[in-house]
Amino acid sequence: MSRLDDGAGKMIGAEALMRALRKEGTRQVFGLPGGANLPMYDELYKSDIRHILVRHEQSAAHMADGFGRVSRKPGVCFATSGPGATNVLTGIATAQADSAPMVAVTGQVPVSMIGRDAFQESDIIGMANPVVKYAFQPRSAAEIPGAVRKGFYIAETGRPGPVLLDIPKDVQQNEAEMEFPDEFKIRGYHPWTDPDIASVEKALGMILSSQRPIILAGGGTIISMAFSELQAVAEALMMPVVTTFKGKGSFPENHPLSLGPIGMHGHAEANRLMTEADCVLAVGTRFSDRSVGTFEEFEKRLKIIHMDVDPAEIGKNQRTSVAVVGDVRASLRVMVKMLASRAARGDGGEWLGHVREVKRYWKENLKIHPGEMSAARILRKLRSALPPEAVVTTEVGQHQMWASLFYDVIQPGTFFSSTGLGTMGWGFPAAIGAKVARPGVPVVDIAGDGSFNMTENSLATSVLEDIPVIVFLVNNFTLGMVAQWQRTFYDRRMIGVDQKHCPDYVKLARSYGAQGLRAQSLDELGAAVKEALSSEVATVIDIPIDPEEDVLPFVAPGTPLKDMILPS
Amino acid sequence: MAESGGSGGQWAILSILVENRPGILFKVTHLFRSRNFNIDSISVGVTEDPDVSRMTITTYGDERQVAQVVKQLDKMIDTIEVRHLDEHKTVYRELVLFKIRLGSAKDSMEINKLAGAYGAKVHDARKDSIMVELAAAPDQVRAFEELAAPFGITETARTGIAALQRSGS
Numbered sequence A: 001m002s003r004l005d006d007g008a009g010k011m012i013g014a015e016a017l018m019r020a021l022r023k024e025g026t027r028q029v030f031g032l033p034g035g036a037n038l039p040m041y042d043e044l045y046k047s048d049i050r051h052i053l054v055r056h057e058q059s060a061a062h063m064a065d066g067f068g069r070v071s072r073k074p075g076v077c078f079a080t081s082g083p084g085a086t087n088v089l090t091g092i093a094t095a096q097a098d099s100a101p102m103v104a105v106t107g108q109v110p111v112s113m114i115g116r117d118a119f120q121e122s123d124i125i126g127m128a129n130p131v132v133k134y135a136f137q138p139r140s141a142a143e144i145p146g147a148v149r150k151g152f153y154i155a156e157t158g159r160p161g162p163v164l165l166d167i168p169k170d171v172q173q174n175e176a177e178m179e180f181p182d183e184f185k186i187r188g189y190h191p192w193t194d195p196d197i198a199s200v201e202k203a204l205g206m207i208l209s210s211q212r213p214i215i216l217a218g219g220g221t222i223i224s225m226a227f228s229e230l231q232a233v234a235e236a237l238m239m240p241v242v243t244t245f246k247g248k249g250s251f252p253e254n255h256p257l258s259l260g261p262i263g264m265h266g267h268a269e270a271n272r273l274m275t276e277a278d279c280v281l282a283v284g285t286r287f288s289d290r291s292v293g294t295f296e297e298f299e300k301r302l303k304i305i306h307m308d309v310d311p312a313e314i315g316k317n318q319r320t321s322v323a324v325v326g327d328v329r330a331s332l333r334v335m336v337k338m339l340a341s342r343a344a345r346g347d348g349g350e351w352l353g354h355v356r357e358v359k360r361y362w363k364e365n366l367k368i369h370p371g372e373m374s375a376a377r378i379l380r381k382l383r384s385a386l387p388p389e390a391v392v393t394t395e396v397g398q399h400q401m402w403a404s405l406f407y408d409v410i411q412p413g414t415f416f417s418s419t420g421l422g423t424m425g426w427g428f429p430a431a432i433g434a435k436v437a438r439p440g441v442p443v444v445d446i447a448g449d450g451s452f453n454m455t456e457n458s459l460a461t462s463v464l465e466d467i468p469v470i471v472f473l474v475n476n477f478t479l480g481m482v483a484q485w486q487r488t489f490y491d492r493r494m495i496g497v498d499q500k501h502c503p504d505y506v507k508l509a510r511s512y513g514a515q516g517l518r519a520q521s522l523d524e525l526g527a528a529v530k531e532a533l534s535s536e537v538a539t540v541i542d543i544p545i546d547p548e549e550d551v552l553p554f555v556a557p558g559t560p561l562k563d564m565i566l567p568s
Numbered sequence B: 001m002a003e004s005g006g007s008g009g010q011w012a013i014l015s016i017l018v019e020n021r022p023g024i025l026f027k028v029t030h031l032f033r034s035r036n037f038n039i040d041s042i043s044v045g046v047t048e049d050p051d052v053s054r055m056t057i058t059t060y061g062d063e064r065q066v067a068q069v070v071k072q073l074d075k076m077i078d079t080i081e082v083r084h085l086d087e088h089k090t091v092y093r094e095l096v097l098f099k100i101r102l103g104s105a106k107d108s109m110e111i112n113k114l115a116g117a118y119g120a121k122v123h124d125a126r127k128d129s130i131m132v133e134l135a136a137a138p139d140q141v142r143a144f145e146e147l148a149a150p151f152g153i154t155e156t157a158r159t160g161i162a163a164l165q166r167s168g169s
């Protein structure tokens, strides 16, 4: 670390970049080199920042994203100009859709070549603008330290998001007198607002005067780590808690007040009780269509209290009765304090009795798919085999929704998924990023075969960089979610969904030097997870299931939550 | 401003202070597109602070939509201030150049008279056409346009509306 001590001086842009990253606490970058970022890589070589080589830049972005969601510090990824940069775009858009902190650094052709359709030039700033929180293109080397400082600040404050730094090659190479200022000013950015005490007071009054209050916890609850505050409010007011899919696991799912996620594939009891409530305390959610279906149906009589850090979310998708703008953890903390000085609400009365009854009913009466290796059974098996602190990521498809339905999150903040963009291939590289952030706990990607195909070459990264994660491959040999829609809405005209048993995932894993296991019974599955947990390398557990199993309950798009399609 | 852009909506004039840097105009207009909003008129120019530009944008929407676009603009890191201007407390001006056809010497006289009445300047007077420069409030511009239309307006160029709220409001 001789070169990278703090302090100003004359150096080239690429060295200033490493120094500035180091100052932000960056210990590793995920990336892949090319012509336009070679100066950066040369300085990376000289620095003590670890490089984690990927086999596709999209995975570098997902790894940085997974790292960021778990550590709440921006993950950093590197890519070259042109195709390297466009390859990270999907990863950037995924992070933006789920408000994940990330700093993506791309190389660019030299300033003098910009705009001339040079080799491997792409206007990545123009392409990325709609899907980043902010983008910088320093035009002189001396701008780099400031851009990094501001970039990290923007990425991790307020509603987090991805920031792009696009650095022309000559700007990386040019020498300048560098300063690394801690202080800076961005005139148009004020991410923190103090908790709005008057609105919290009003919200509390509204809850206390309602008959059937419910909490709807969204992803913002997880981002702000408002776990204990959420639990304190729920317990003091004896309010049942539903979550959005992104908010899954913001509240322990084994808690008596927990009803689980609502939405298109929400828990039956959650969807049912959500439609019966008369007052909802919505915390850090944007009322996405996937969560609330057609909400107008009952929103008229529903009083909606909306807490969010992003003022632009208030009223975007939903009319509100009371808006509480500010960091949701701070707002909930104010509510907890107010509650401490009041008499408790008691046992929750009739409403809570009804809630318990509905919950019990669905526990006893929800039919699950027959067969030993049904989704419900394998996911419950996984839950019982993992410690509460294990981190789970998912891919996108039926397995993701089964994870939502049947994998209970016990320790808040241990479940992550691409919920906003729904990016197949996110879960595995994100799991690798998560493992880097939390090396001491098991990290499991609950995967579908189709999604795993998209980024399975990250097995090389996992094995060679010694970042062992577990791929829990729910293998139905099809693009199952699409197949389910074709069965349900297109009269079984199946097209483009059959994966035809290709590849063999056990052999695939082994060819990368990872462990490949196949589990065809619950006993084998239990043993496989146990083996994976003690393995020194990544393990892929291939779990063949019935290709015809549907995800149920199902709220069809454009219909209200109460019109759930249930298993027959 | 055009007459109306739909039902249940209203015209809104937004005054936006932004960082004076390349690419910001693109980002602001992109935001309108991505949020499904139309820009009816736009004027941009640097302010008394050379690092800051003012954009004046006219758009159309119902109250909730306009409030949403204002919030989204506010959220943009490059915007310093976003104001939805109150019609009654604001001075609006638009500069428009009209090229008008002249059928006869009488036409020429009448256009000159009309221009005089609206405080417009006359340029490039020829036998068969004349150019008129009008700087006025949007409703004045509209009235002038209606009166000039029968002569035949062959070309129009507008700057877009510039607006400033009166002091003390």
Ligand SMILES: Cc1ncc(C[n+]2csc(CCOP(=O)(O)OP(=O)(O)O)c2C)c(N)n1
Binding pocket: A395, A396, A397, A398, A399, A400, A422, A423, A424, A447, A448, A449, A450, A451, A452, A474, A476, A478, A479, A480, A481, A482
């Ligand atoms: C990149 C990308 N392409 C296409 C889709 C559309 N899509 C959603 S789910 C799905 C099927 C996923 O298949 P698989 O990963 O095997 O999971 P399963 O549904 O079978 O559990 C597809 C194609 C998507 N979400 N992301």
